[in-house]
Amino acid sequence: MEITIESVETPALTKAHLADLLFEQIGLNKRESKDMVEAFFDLIVSRLVAGEDVKISGFGNFQIRTKAARPGRNPRTGEAIPIGPRRVATFHASAKLKEQISGSIPTEPTEVEWNLGSEA
Structure with missing residues (x-):
C-alpha cells in the first residue's frame, strides 16, 4: 500500500x-x-x-537520553545559571530512511516554469 x-x-x-x-x-x-x-x-x-526505546522498522529509533547537570549562561546578562539534569527524546533515522532522503535529491538541475500571474 x-x-x-x-x-x-x-x-x-x-x-x-x-x-x-x-x-x-x-x-x-x-x-x-x-x-x-x-x-x-x-x-x-x-x-x-x-x-x-521505540523502534520503527524502515523509519528510525526514538530514544530517551539522560543529560547530566551542567553550568549554563544567560546570553543576555552573562549570568551563570545552573542547568539541572533532564531527560530528552532523540531520533535517529534508519539507514533505509536516510537512503530514501538522499536519493530524492535531483542530480541534475530541472527546468522550472514560473507563472507570475501575467496571463491575460
Whole structure:
C-alpha cells in the first residue's frame, strides 16, 4: 500500500493532515482516522515516558537520553545559571530512511516554469 501526499498547505505534516490522509486513501471514517493517529502517538509517548526505546522498522529509533547537570549562561546578562539534569527524546533515522532522503535529491538541475500571474 502506498500513501501519497499531493499537496501540503503548511510546511509541516500535522496530525490532522495525517488523519485526513487515512480518511482519503485508506477509507477509514474521519473519527477512526483521528483516533488511530492519536493512539499511535500516545503509544510512542507512553513508551518514551516509561524509558523504553521505540523502534520503527524502515523509519528510525526514538530514544530517551539522560543529560547530566551542567553550568549554563544567560546570553543576555552573562549570568551563570545552573542547568539541572533532564531527560530528552532523540531520533535517529534508519539507514533505509536516510537512503530514501538522499536519493530524492535531483542530480541534475530541472527546468522550472514560473507563472507570475501575467496571463491575460
